[in-house]
Amino acid sequence: MRTIEIFFVILIVLGAFVFSLQYVALPRPQLISNQDLRSLALTTLQTLDVKGELRKTVFSPTNDSSWAGLQISLTSSLPPDVVYNLSVYDIVESPQGFAMHNLVHSISNTQSDLGADSETIAYLVASPSTEFVRSPQKVDRTLYILNCSDSNGWWITGYTARSLASDVESLLSRYFQATVLVNSTYQLEQLLDGTSLKGENVQGAIVVNTFGEAVPIPADYCQGHPRESQGYQSGSYAKFAHTLGSKTRQYNWTWVSIVGYPLYYVSNTAIFSSSQAWGIYGTVQVGQAGVRAFLQGLDGQTYSYDSQGVAGSPGVVYFTQSAINFVNYYGIYPSYYQTSTRALDSAILATYNLNIDNARGYVFQPVSDGSKTWIAGATYSHKQGDEIHGSFTAIGLTRTPDVRVSALAILMYYNPELFSSELTFQGSSRLVWLELAKLGGG
Amino acid sequence: MVRGTIDHMIALLLTLIIASFSLSYYSTIISAAITYQSNSRVAAKNADLIESILQSPGYPQDWGRLNSAPQAFGLQDPTARGISVSPFAPQKLLPPEKTFFYEGSWYNNVSLTKGAYLNLPLTEHLNISAVANLLGISESYGFRLDIEPTLTVSVTEISYSPFKFRVEVNGLGGPLSQASLKGTLFYTKWDPPTPSIDNRTSSAKTNSTGLAIIEFPFSVSSLRSYYVVVIAHLNGLVGIGTCSNSNIIMSLGKDFLIPLISDYTDEDYNGTAKIALVHRRDITGEESSGAIFYNLTMFFVMSQDYGFSRLEIENSTGKVTNGYPAYLHIRTSDPGFLLIGYRTEGQNYGILIVPWGICSIGISVAIGGDSSGSQWVASNLRQAVIGQVSYRVKLQLWSLQP
Numbered sequence: 001m002r003t004i005e006i007f008f009v010i011l012i013v014l015g016a017f018v019f020s021l022q023y024v025a026l027p028r029p030q031l032i033s034n035q036d037l038r039s040l041a042l043t044t045l046q047t048l049d050v051k052g053e054l055r056k057t058v059f060s061p062t063n064d065s066s067w068a069g070l071q072i073s074l075t076s077s078l079p080p081d082v083v084y085n086l087s088v089y090d091i092v093e094s095p096q097g098f099a100m101h102n103l104v105h106s107i108s109n110t111q112s113d114l115g116a117d118s119e120t121i122a123y124l125v126a127s128p129s130t131e132f133v134r135s136p137q138k139v140d141r142t143l144y145i146l147n148c149s150d151s152n153g154w155w156i157t158g159y160t161a162r163s164l165a166s167d168v169e170s171l172l173s174r175y176f177q178a179t180v181l182v183n184s185t186y187q188l189e190q191l192l193d194g195t196s197l198k199g200e201n202v203q204g205a206i207v208v209n210t211f212g213e214a215v216p217i218p219a220d221y222c223q224g225h226p227r228e229s230q231g232y233q234s235g236s237y238a239k240f241a242h243t244l245g246s247k248t249r250q251y252n253w254t255w256v257s258i259v260g261y262p263l264y265y266v267s268n269t270a271i272f273s274s275s276q277a278w279g280i281y282g283t284v285q286v287g288q289a290g291v292r293a294f295l296q297g298l299d300g301q302t303y304s305y306d307s308q309g310v311a312g313s314p315g316v317v318y319f320t321q322s323a324i325n326f327v328n329y330y331g332i333y334p335s336y337y338q339t340s341t342r343a344l345d346s347a348i349l350a351t352y353n354l355n356i357d358n359a360r361g362y363v364f365q366p367v368s369d370g371s372k373t374w375i376a377g378a379t380y381s382h383k384q385g386d387e388i389h390g391s392f393t394a395i396g397l398t399r400t401p402d403v404r405v406s407a408l409a410i411l412m413y414y415n416p417e418l419f420s421s422e423l424t425f426q427g428s429s430r431l432v433w434l435e436l437a438k439l440g441g442g
Numbered sequence: 443m444v445r446g447t448i449d450h451m452i453a454l455l456l457t458l459i460i461a462s463f464s465l466s467y468y469s470t471i472i473s474a475a476i477t478y479q480s481n482s483r484v485a486a487k488n489a490d491l492i493e494s495i496l497q498s499p500g501y502p503q504d505w506g507r508l509n510s511a512p513q514a515f516g517l518q519d520p521t522a523r524g525i526s527v528s529p530f531a532p533q534k535l536l537p538p539e540k541t542f543f544y545e546g547s548w549y550n551n552v553s554l555t556k557g558a559y560l561n562l563p564l565t566e567h568l569n570i571s572a573v574a575n576l577l578g579i580s581e582s583y584g585f586r587l588d589i590e591p592t593l594t595v596s597v598t599e600i601s602y603s604p605f606k607f608r609v610e611v612n613g614l615g616g617p618l619s620q621a622s623l624k625g626t627l628f629y630t631k632w633d634p635p636t637p638s639i640d641n642r643t644s645s646a647k648t649n650s651t652g653l654a655i656i657e658f659p660f661s662v663s664s665l666r667s668y669y670v671v672v673i674a675h676l677n678g679l680v681g682i683g684t685c686s687n688s689n690i691i692m693s694l695g696k697d698f699l700i701p702l703i704s705d706y707t708d709e710d711y712n713g714t715a716k717i718a719l720v721h722r723r724d725i726t727g728e729e730s731s732g733a734i735f736y737n738l739t740m741f742f743v744m745s746q747d748y749g750f751s752r753l754e755i756e757n758s759t760g761k762v763t764n765g766y767p768a769y770l771h772i773r774t775s776d777p778g779f780l781l782i783g784y785r786t787e788g789q790n791y792g793i794l795i796v797p798w799g800i801c802s803i804g805i806s807v808a809i810g811g812d813s814s815g816s817q818w819v820a821s822n823l824r825q826a827v828i829g830q831v832s833y834r835v836k837l838q839l840w841s842l843q844p
Contacts, residue, residue, distance in 0.1 A: 043825040048678035076613020
């Protein structure tokens with residue numbers, strides 16, 4: 001009897017032991033140290049997509065040879081004991097309005113299932129042809145670009161006025177209501193008379209002089225021609241600069257000088273065919289009186305020949321923080337530091353009643369040498385009260401011109417807004433699933 | 443009575459047997475669970491460490507290019523971020539194998555492929571204990587960090603008339619077939635007294651076994667010196683391989699011009715790195731003391747087409763004599779290599795490069811201890827990009843506690 005009791009006890013103890021064993025189970029080694037296949041998968045896809053190669057393949061037709069290349073790359077980059085399954089899904093909208101994943105293509109280096117210990121990551125790729133568009137606000141003004149075929153430039157070495165005009169047009173035309181190339185000095189004369197060339201609005205326009213330190217002069221304003229009194233006086237063509245300043249004031253233009261000393265020469269290859277300055281034919285020197293005459297005209301002062309220098313050479317100048325911000329906003333990236341040898345004396349602000357907007361007027365930080373302050377690049381507005389009557393953008397950098405600086409100055413001043421378009425999800429993105437598993441780890 | 447006692451004795455014996463069996467089996471399970479717990483901690487620590495190493499540039503961020511040890515350890519490229527690893531920081535981890543003394547400083551002569559020299563100031567080297575201290579694992583964990591190119595591109599000369607090379611490209615999982623190869627050959631031309639450097643390019647594609655022959659439309663009757671760089675790429679994977687030869691190596695077996703990186707940031711020269719070109723006799727005390735005429739230029743890896751763009755250096759030609767080294771400065775913000783062609787008075791030509799950044803010629807870096815005596819080693823692998831070259835980073839970690 002006792003023996004039977006003992007056997008029952010043994011059975012009970014053994015039963016309890018076996019029962020408890022079901023709940024005392026050690027984890028599998030793969031769970032203790034699983035080599036973080038998820039991070040390996042993610043970094044593998046990121047590496048393959050660094051130069052956009054992965055997304056190009058993902059959006060290629062399924063019979064494209066790049067899929068074979070992707071398979072070879074995956075096999076070569078992963079350890080030999082790791083198997084993978086890469087699947088690409090298109091994200092579409094179902095008729096019921098929710099997102100659905102449609103399998104596009106799948107590649108693998110194994111024919112069997114990867115097992116329960118596999119790890120999977122999802123990686124979203126945008127189509128390489130997806131364009132994220134930023135549409136600019138159109139400033140309701142006309143952009144005139146001097147492109148006169150009968151004039152020559154100076155301090156634009158390495159370029160021609162025509163090539164600079166083309167560059168300015170491609171940089172700025174999208175921001176203005178109308179862009180007009182002024183193709184001859186005759187057209188410039190029409191413009192000065194307030195006549196539109198193609199039905200555009202002349203008032204409040206921006207006029208970009210791409211001829212560097214020279215400015216085209218219509219024939220009629222030259223000595224011995226009908227409008228000589230507006231262009232030539234006492235042996236100097238500074239009078240023409242005064243006329244330009246007056247017209248700038250009259251039509252509330254912004255006159256833009258892209259490099260060097262503004263209005264230092266006038267140019268008309270037909271009228272000045274036998275005259276040259278520094279070897280450039282068709283050009284007559286005006287000198288330092290040019291910019292002073294222009295500013296007199298802008299300020300409404302009577303013309304008075306004044307050749308006292310107004311430009312200096314501060315050397316290396318740096319963008320203002322405002323300019324740097326606008327560089328990123330408009331995506332125009334000239335060098336943040338330039339060399340200026342024709343910066344304007346800040347004394348002209350008081351002399352000619354000019355104002356520079358602190359937030360949007362200064363392109364370069366002013367430089368003081370103790371006695372004077374030099375402004376290498378800024379937009380000067382002539383104000384009467386709160387009203388602006390003409391502006392002058394002077395970029396006094398040394399040659400050769402970087403028109404991006406002038407373009408930046410104009411955009412800073414007018415500050416057209418950029419509107420971002422929506423990036424639609426459907427059809428422009430695909431989901432890449434990469435599943436990894438270790439051989440023998442299932 | 444006797445029968446009852448015997449029953450009790452048998453019962454006690456059987457109970458003791460079962461109890462001891464259960465206890466021993468349970469203690470085995472508990473012991474294993476404790477071991478598993480400890481190993482799990484090592485694995486978790488490994489995952490944490492590799493993330494902190496690769497997702498942080500350390501402090502200061504540019505410590506790989508500066509004359510100072512980092513105060514926080516990290517290898518992420520501070521300019522590119524993401525999965526990019528700094529090309530320069532791992533240079534300071536290269537273990538000292540052969541060291542030599544020159545002008546009051548010790549230098550680490552890193553073994554590279556023929557024709558490539560990286561002689562780094564030993565004071566800038568970060569050893570295992572320094573790295574362990576910075577990672578906060580000294581005396582707790584042992585580690586080994588391996589940074590290796592994902593692709594092995596092996597380039598061997600077949601002939602120089604015309605210039606023909608055998609290229610073999612292999613990855614971790616096997617050969618890389620259908621890979622596009624772009625080769626650039628730099629060759630010294632005789633222009634007295636300093637040799638000028640010409641370069642040619644050529645392309646090829648690997649076959650199903652990862653092999654290709656790359657030929658340059660250029661041949662010479664007698665060899666002066668050349669350096670060829672081959673970049674292999676396929677669907678985002680990029681590898682780099684090099685090969686070099688010269689008549690000075692063929693005839694004398696060694697280069698006579700030795701470049702040293704003597705200063706990572708020379709404050710007198712806008713923080714550029716200072717490199718000394720030294721006559722071999724100044725270091726070894728052997729060989730002849732004849733003058734060496736050199737010509738040098740630095741190249742960067744191009745961003746899109748896997749070629750090279752050239753950056754001219756001031757005083758790029760000159761002469762080095764026994765006791766009179768030449769000094770030059772290179773911009774350190776981008777990886778590239780300094781290519782130097784030279785000629786001795788005895789009309790022997792040589793060519794060598796100084797890689798700046800481990801990705802320039804696909805250098806591997808390994809730092810750490812030996813895990814062979816450990817019971818459990820946790821391992822983690824990540825893919826990364828250094829410069830434009832695909833690399834893999836592997837961290838092994840084991841506990842030092844008994």
